[in-house]
Amino acid sequence: MSIRLETSKRNGVTNFQDSELSRFQHHGCKMLLQQHPQARQRTQACPVYNCHGLTFACRRTKVLYRKDIDLILNDDGYREVSLEDVLPGDVVIYFSAEGDPNHSGIVVEMEDTLHVPRICSKWGYAGEFVHVLHDVPNLYGPRHKFFRCEL
Amino acid sequence: MTTLTRNDLKELAQTYMLANTPRSLFWGLLQCSAVHKLKSEYNKPELKTYFETITAKARRSEYVMSLAYAVAVALLTKDISMEEGEIDFSRLDWGEQFQDYAYHTSSSVIITDISAFPPQKIETSSTPTSNIVLPYDVNLNNPKKGI
Numbered sequence: 001m002s003i004r005l006e007t008s009k010r011n012g013v014t015n016f017q018d019s020e021l022s023r024f025q026h027h028g029c030k031m032l033l034q035q036h037p038q039a040r041q042r043t044q045a046c047p048v049y050n051c052h053g054l055t056f057a058c059r060r061t062k063v064l065y066r067k068d069i070d071l072i073l074n075d076d077g078y079r080e081v082s083l084e085d086v087l088p089g090d091v092v093i094y095f096s097a098e099g100d101p102n103h104s105g106i107v108v109e110m111e112d113t114l115h116v117p118r119i120c121s122k123w124g125y126a127g128e129f130v131h132v133l134h135d136v137p138n139l140y141g142p143r144h145k146f147f148r149c150e151l
Numbered sequence: 152m153t154t155l156t157r158n159d160l161k162e163l164a165q166t167y168m169l170a171n172t173p174r175s176l177f178w179g180l181l182q183c184s185a186v187h188k189l190k191s192e193y194n195k196p197e198l199k200t201y202f203e204t205i206t207a208k209a210r211r212s213e214y215v216m217s218l219a220y221a222v223a224v225a226l227l228t229k230d231i232s233m234e235e236g237e238i239d240f241s242r243l244d245w246g247e248q249f250q251d252y253a254y255h256t257s258s259s260v261i262i263t264d265i266s267a268f269p270p271q272k273i274e275t276s277s278t279p280t281s282n283i284v285l286p287y288d289v290n291l292n293n294p295k296k297g298i
Contacts, residue, residue, distance in 0.1 A: 024213040028168045050171045064172045102175035124169035139169050139179045 003061050007075035008151060013068045015061040018047035025125040032126055032137070039131035042120060051122045055091050055104040069093070069101045078147040086110055086117050086146045092133065095143040103140035117146075154192065159185040160214050167217035173245035177252045180217075180224045189225035198226045199238055206242040219243055227253035 005013040025045050033041060052063035056072050063069065072078070081090060086107055094103035105121025108130060122128045123137060133144065162183050170176035180186055189198065205219045223240055227249060240246030 022213055024164060025168055028165070031165070032169075052171065066172075066174070096175065096178060098178070100172070100174045100178070102178075103171055122171075124171055126168060137165075137169050139166060139175060140171075 005057055005061060005063075007072055008077075009075040011071055011075055013057070013063060013072065014065055015053070015057065015063050015068075017049075017061045021045055021047045021125065029126050032123060032129070035137070036129070036131065036135055038135055039129045042128040042130055043122075044127045045125055046122075046127060047125060049122065050124065051104050052101070054120075054122045054128065055093075055106055066101055069104075073147060076149055077151040078149050081146045081148050083115055083117075083146065086115070087148075090146050090148045092117065092119055092121075092144050092146050094136070094141045095145065097142065103136065107146070154188060155185050155218075159183070159188065160218065163217035163221050164213040167213055167220065173248040174252060176220060176245060177224060177249050180221050181228065183221065185218075186221050186225050186228075189222060190229045193225070195226065195229065198222055198229070202226060202238060216243075220245070220249070223249055224253075 001017045001019070002015045003017060005015045007013060025047070029041055029045055033039065048061065049057065049059045050062040050064070052069060053059060053061050056069070056076075057063055063072075078091070088107050088109055090107045092105055092107060093101050096102050103121065105119040107117045108120045109118035110116075111118070117133050118130060119133060120128055120130050121136070134141075163180065163185050166179040166183060167176065170179055193201065202219065202222045205215060205222060208215055211219075220243060223243060223246060226238060227240075240250050243249070
């Protein structure tokens with residue numbers, strides 16, 4: 001099931017809402033916290049939205065495809081910012097070696113001295129986690145870029 | 152006979168749980184040890200039968216779903232000569248996307264496979280004076296299709 005989702009230029013964004021959550025997915029957060037003890041779990045597992053849905057669609061649905069991420073970045077006036085210039089509210093997109101945007105999140109805190117951003121992101125079906133930039137499952141990355149919406 | 156361990160299945164299930172997009176699931180599963188085992192220990196008909204058995208199950212837990220996707224990845228990346236429609240990947244929500252990713256992956260493999268193109272010697276009078284040897288006839292306007 002999908003919802004009506006558009007960019008600021010009224011271009012449609014393909015999306016998908018899931019509704020079922022299994023016991024494994026529900027309990028998966030505990031397993032992830034064991035692997036990432038520094039990360040803080042913010043919400044329980046949720047099937048409705050994914051990381052890109054959190055970052056670009058206000059947690060309402062899943063955005064799954066690269067073309068839609070590109071469309072949002074272009075239509076909504078996102079420009080890349082360097083690590084030194086990152087501020088809370090900027091977004092980070094993790095890319096695979098092939099350039100696929102495999103994860104994203106919102107910068108919620110920037111440590112001034114070491115320039116280490118703290119990110120709020122959703123890890124697949126699992127819940128939202130607040131974590132430092134590189135403290136994510138191996139599936140995400142290895143590259144990343146920061147963007148700021150300047151409409 | 153399968154030699155997948157509990158850890159293999161756990162790795163598959165966790166990859167399935169964490170993947171945010173179909174493409175990240177495809178590439179994530181491709182890195183899993185279970186997929187390497189499936190590709191090395193099963194032939195194509197066995198994988199096909201395995202896939203059809205798994206996806207026929209009414210109850211689909213993460214372990215079943217992630218294993219089904221893993222078998223799909225093994226099938227799609229093991230045999231690039233598979234005919235279209237031979238296996239119904241639409242039994243999985245992201246099965247058709249997986250076919251697309253595998254096609255593009257295998258296409259690039261074929262293009263870089265230089266064994267089909269014997270070295271070609273080209274005479275030239277321009278400098279440098281030695282002959283230039285190209286690895287193959289660079290005519291990629293009509294690349295072969297993988298799947």
